[in-house]
Amino acid sequence: MRNQITSACLAAALLAVGGLAGCSPSGDPVPSNSATPPPAVDTTLPTEPVQLVIAYCDAHPVEDLIDGFTALHPNITFDKQYEDCGNFATDVVNRLTSDSAPDLVQYVDSAIQTVAPAGHVLDLAPYLEAYDWESKFPASELAQLRLSPDGRTHGVGAQYGIPGGASYTGVFYNKSLLNQAGVEAPPGTLQEFQIALKAVKNAGLTPIALGSLDDGGIHLWGGLLTSLFGVAAAQDWVNGQPGATIDRAAAVEATTELADWARQGYFPASANGTKEDDARAQFAQGQAVFTVDGSWAVGTVQEGLGEEVGFFSFPGRTLQEPVTGQGFTAGFAISARSAKATVAAAFLDYLASAQAARISVGLGMLPVNVESAPEPAPGVASDLRQAYAQAVRDSGIVTFYDHATPTMHTTLTQGLQAVIAGQLTPADFIASVQADWQESKG
Amino acid sequence: MSVRGAARVRSAARAGRTARPVAGGRRQWSGLWFVAPALLLYGGLILYPAGRTVNLSLWRWDGVNQATWRGWANYVDVLTDPILRGSILHAGVLVIFFSLVPVGLGLVWAALLTRRRIKGLAVFRLVFFLPQILPLVAVGVVWRWALSPQGLVNQVLGWFGLDQGRAWLGEWDYALIAIGLIGAWVQSGLCMMLFMAGCGRIDRDLYEAARLDGAGPVREFWSVTRPGLRSEIGLALTVTVISALASFDIVFVTTNGSPGHRTDVPGLLVYQRLMAGDLGHAAALAVVLSGLVLVAALAAGRLAQGREDR
Numbered sequence: 001m002r003n004q005i006t007s008a009c010l011a012a013a014l015l016a017v018g019g020l021a022g023c024s025p026s027g028d029p030v031p032s033n034s035a036t037p038p039p040a041v042d043t044t045l046p047t048e049p050v051q052l053v054i055a056y057c058d059a060h061p062v063e064d065l066i067d068g069f070t071a072l073h074p075n076i077t078f079d080k081q082y083e084d085c086g087n088f089a090t091d092v093v094n095r096l097t098s099d100s101a102p103d104l105v106q107y108v109d110s111a112i113q114t115v116a117p118a119g120h121v122l123d124l125a126p127y128l129e130a131y132d133w134e135s136k137f138p139a140s141e142l143a144q145l146r147l148s149p150d151g152r153t154h155g156v157g158a159q160y161g162i163p164g165g166a167s168y169t170g171v172f173y174n175k176s177l178l179n180q181a182g183v184e185a186p187p188g189t190l191q192e193f194q195i196a197l198k199a200v201k202n203a204g205l206t207p208i209a210l211g212s213l214d215d216g217g218i219h220l221w222g223g224l225l226t227s228l229f230g231v232a233a234a235q236d237w238v239n240g241q242p243g244a245t246i247d248r249a250a251a252v253e254a255t256t257e258l259a260d261w262a263r264q265g266y267f268p269a270s271a272n273g274t275k276e277d278d279a280r281a282q283f284a285q286g287q288a289v290f291t292v293d294g295s296w297a298v299g300t301v302q303e304g305l306g307e308e309v310g311f312f313s314f315p316g317r318t319l320q321e322p323v324t325g326q327g328f329t330a331g332f333a334i335s336a337r338s339a340k341a342t343v344a345a346a347f348l349d350y351l352a353s354a355q356a357a358r359i360s361v362g363l364g365m366l367p368v369n370v371e372s373a374p375e376p377a378p379g380v381a382s383d384l385r386q387a388y389a390q391a392v393r394d395s396g397i398v399t400f401y402d403h404a405t406p407t408m409h410t411t412l413t414q415g416l417q418a419v420i421a422g423q424l425t426p427a428d429f430i431a432s433v434q435a436d437w438q439e440s441k442g
Numbered sequence: 443m444s445v446r447g448a449a450r451v452r453s454a455a456r457a458g459r460t461a462r463p464v465a466g467g468r469r470q471w472s473g474l475w476f477v478a479p480a481l482l483l484y485g486g487l488i489l490y491p492a493g494r495t496v497n498l499s500l501w502r503w504d505g506v507n508q509a510t511w512r513g514w515a516n517y518v519d520v521l522t523d524p525i526l527r528g529s530i531l532h533a534g535v536l537v538i539f540f541s542l543v544p545v546g547l548g549l550v551w552a553a554l555l556t557r558r559r560i561k562g563l564a565v566f567r568l569v570f571f572l573p574q575i576l577p578l579v580a581v582g583v584v585w586r587w588a589l590s591p592q593g594l595v596n597q598v599l600g601w602f603g604l605d606q607g608r609a610w611l612g613e614w615d616y617a618l619i620a621i622g623l624i625g626a627w628v629q630s631g632l633c634m635m636l637f638m639a640g641c642g643r644i645d646r647d648l649y650e651a652a653r654l655d656g657a658g659p660v661r662e663f664w665s666v667t668r669p670g671l672r673s674e675i676g677l678a679l680t681v682t683v684i685s686a687l688a689s690f691d692i693v694f695v696t697t698n699g700s701p702g703h704r705t706d707v708p709g710l711l712v713y714q715r716l717m718a719g720d721l722g723h724a725a726a727l728a729v730v731l732s733g734l735v736l737v738a739a740l741a742a743g744r745l746a747q748g749r750e751d752r
Contacts (some may be wrong), residue, residue: 090717097506114719118506213612213700270591272701273612406718410699418702421614 003190040340041126043349049075050343051135055095056106057085058330061165064359069350076343096120103338107161107331116160122334123158127345136352137163137368140397141329152441154239154399162348163329164356166366168397169219169294170313170325172301172380175203177289186312188228193315197266200289203259207266209288210420212277215402216271217416218409219326220292222401223314224254226324237375238399240441247423247434255419255426259263261326262420272417284309294327295388298364298381311383315389322394323387327370328403405440408433492732499725506719516726526727529706530734532618533687536707537738539622540686545678547626548633550643552671553663556649567638570631578628582695585624586611589696611697617705624692629685629688633678640674641667676746683738687731708734 030106037440056062061084066078083091093303095101097120112121128134134142145161149152157391170286171193178196181203187193200207209429212217226234229250229395237244261267266272268288271336283291293301301309332351334344350356357373360366367373371391376382391397402409415432418424474481499516503509521527560566573581589595591608596605610620648666657665667721668675690709693699699714701708715724 018657093506093719112503114506120506213697268591270607272614273590273609273617273697297697329593389629407714407720410714410718414699414701414703417612417700418614421701423614423702 005345020362029230035315036240039040041124041130041345043130044441045073045076045345045346047075049077049205050340051077051079052104052340052344053079053081053102054104054106054177054332054435055081055083055092055102056166057083057088057108057297058106060363061330061360061365062106064363065164065351065356066347068171068355068359069347072355073346076346080288081233084400089120089142099337100337101337101375103340103344104332104334107402109328111334113147113151113158113406116147117149119216120336121160121337122163122338122341124348125159127348128159131349133162133349133352136349138357138392139307140392140395141166141331141368143378144329144399145331145333145429147280152240153242154403155235156239161331161333162351164333164351165330165360166388167295168220168325168327169292169382170311170384171223171290171292171315171388172283172297172303172309172311173290174283174286174288175308175310181205184312187315188319189226190315190317197261197290198264201266202352206268206288207290208261209279209283209291210267210271210376211274211276212271212412212413212417213273214266216276216279216292217275217279218400218402218421219276219294219414221258221363221412221416222326222398225255226326226396227250227316227399227403228254228257228315231324231398234398234401237437238401238404240404240437242441245434246435247430247435248430251430254410255429258416259426263422267420276368276398281322282363295384298384307379309380313387313396317339322396323390323396324396325387325391326386326400327397328400339376365428405436407436407440457744467521468673476603479690480616495725496729498721499729502720503511504719505721512722516722517730519723525703525706526723528703529708529711529727530706530730531610533689533731533734534706535618536622536625536686536689537683538634539619540625540689541679541682543626544629544633544682545675547630548637548670548678549663549668549675551634552637552667553659555638555641556644556662556667557659563638567635570634573628573631574635578691579695581624581628583609585627585692589620611705612701613702614704617697617701621693621696621705622697625686625689632681636678637671639670644670662699672746676743679742679745680739683742684735687735687738 007080044273052065054127056079061398063080070077079150084196088106089108089111093106093114096105096111096115097118101120110317115121124133141163142159143155145163146159171186178186178200181196181200182197183199188195197207209219210220212220215315229246229248229437233244237246237266264272268282271279274282279288279291280297280300281304282288282295284301286305286308291297291301298311313325316322316324332348334341334348338344352369354369357367357369360368361373361420364384366388370385370392376385404413407410411433415424485696500511500513501509502512502516521529554560590596591607591609595610596607599605609617611617613620644666648670652662652666655736688709689707690713693705693710694713695706697705708727712724712731714729715721715727
């Protein structure tokens with residue numbers, strides 16, 4: 001008995017040691033070079049061999065862009081460190097805070113928000129000037145990679161990343177099925193969209209392929225929200241502008257519309273148990289007339305439907321409103337510890353080149369610099385490009401809503417599932433979304 | 443006889459220990475040297491990290507920047523936030539499926555086994571134990587397919603005209619039950635194996651005696667098989683209750699908490715909060731979960747020993 005007490009005491013003592021050791025958890029000290037003003041930058045490249053370490057999760061286009069750059073500068077090689085996208089955000093936090101940080105990392109919003117305030121990410125301001133990036137990249141894309149000193153507000157503050165490829169969401173539609181339902185042209189306004197959905201349903205077809213188990217719900221809801229809420233207000237909210245709120249009638253109205261579509265049976269009954277990938281496959285097999293998805297879906301739907309598939313931006317209330325969609329640029333950031341930052345910056349500059357744009361287009365992706373990229377052949381890729389270019393001109397691109405806070409992806413996915421299942425009112429959903437925002441932005 | 447005999451030996455040992463004087467009150471601290479290596483390992487690898495987790499649970503910290511003191515607030519959130527609290531309730535529901543159902547099925551199987559010699563036991567053993575040796579991630583992937591709109595479950599239901607193309611794991615009312623049934627499938631084999639082995643140890647004479655006394659199958663099960671399997675039941679309950687409360691793999695692979703937080707379990711939320719840079723809540727929930735597992739495991743063990751000590 002006494003032995004038990006002794007060992008229990010020992011265990012408790014050790015527990016207490018653990019509990020008290022390092023009473024306040026805190027990170028590594030801030031690297032010194034973030035405090036001192038950066039030296040004037042040099043844009044000439046070294047001639048001796050240099051190797052850059054790069055960590056990324058999107059094998060395409062990253063590896064293609066790397067190969068393109070190395071072809072131009074054979075003395076600059078890359079140690080390519082690929083990671084699965086599922087864990088990449090955590091990986092970026094760990095690696096950028098370690099002493100052996102990679103020179104370049106693919107930009108992950110949530111991770112950069114965490115590590116940038118502690119000075120682990122290089123502020124690209126001097127390079128922005130030296131390379132004149134502001135005239136080479138679209139302003140809206142540069143803004144997505146800008147972050148306030150506390151990491152809580154996007155679009156202002158230091159330039160932590162440079163765009164490497166764009167994404168854009170909207171509506172894919174099946175031309176022959178739409179005609180079969182008696183609808184002549186793709187809808188131009190939200191009201192026309194509602195009429196088309198009803199006609200399709202009445203014709204006995206599935207109106208929208210939806211995979212709300214993961215991202216599908218966010219993309220569909222995001223389309224409705226941007227249309228009804230307005231681009232500027234929506235972007236302020238995602239950016240984390242102090243005082244912004246989504247808890248307004250227009251957001252409730254957008255969610256009510258979604259709930260209504262679910263009630264009307266515009267989605268398959270299995271939507272909540274279907275992944276977006278699987279919904280895309282259903283659409284590509286001709287099992288639904290519409291699907292709301294992103295530029296990354298072009299390959300799959302084109303392979304399945306060929307010339308039968310088209311794309312339009314999510315319609316607004318009227319034809320006069322700006323063309324809108326959600327998107328985020330897949331960018332790159334440089335570690336504050338990198339000793340080869342000037343070489344890494346040269347790679348970032350390459351991303352704005354016409355050659356890099358050709359590589360992106362060749363992969364069926366949206367190029368960073370729409371103007372300098374070759375026009376794709378007519379078809380869904382061309383539809384998408386035109387829609388995207390118009391949205392860039394209209395300043396209609398809003399960052400994906402789940403970027404608003406680190407927990408927003410879960411809050412939106414799970415909440416929208418409950419809305420689609422008819423178990424959560426639109427007003428309560430919007431309130432929970434704002435509560436998440438408030439918790440994070442304080 | 444063996445039980446009572448053991449008790450007698452134990453009490454004798456206890457008497458001996460107290461009877462032997464502790465050398466004038468001096469304790470043999472030199473003994474500590476012998477346990478030191480184990481103690482260091484256990485302390486360094488288990489207790490110290492556990493203590494750090496407890497410490498972390500009192501802060502708001504993203505893992506990189508300055509932490510702010512939260513005190514008990516994270517624990518208050520765990521007990522009041524509907525999502526965090528809901529996950530604990532869901533774990534309770536899973537105990538029914540992961541633990542009570544398999545133990546029940548295992549006992550039925552044991553009861554049948556004691557009534558009749560069954561040929562080809564080795565084959566049964568293999569079939570029952572198969573789910574146990576599969577990685578839970580693989581189990582999850584297979585069942586996700588089986589429960590999908592075009593999956594096996596709907597095909598079978600279709601034979602009876604019941605296929606409505608439901609995605610069972612996306613259904614508001616059925617998703618958690620579906621996960622529970624996957625768990626029951628996994629754990630039943632373990633319970634049956636344990637009880638099969640246990641039945642082999644029960645003295646056949648006891649059954650003969652019971653039958654001579656006119657006991658039916660139910661009486662026989664209740665009076666001979668069940669007491670004979672007590673330690674196996676305790677082990678099965680302990681293992682399965684822990685697996686239910688600490689479940690993560692199957693849920694992560696099949697639903698990831700969907701739909702609308704209906705299948706959130708504590709293990710999943712600890713992971714999600716960790717990934718979202720909310721270490722304080724993750725640690726607080728982990729501490730609460732560990733406490734629950736500890737209490738449940740002790741209770742299950744006590745339940746099994748129960749009458750033996752009396």
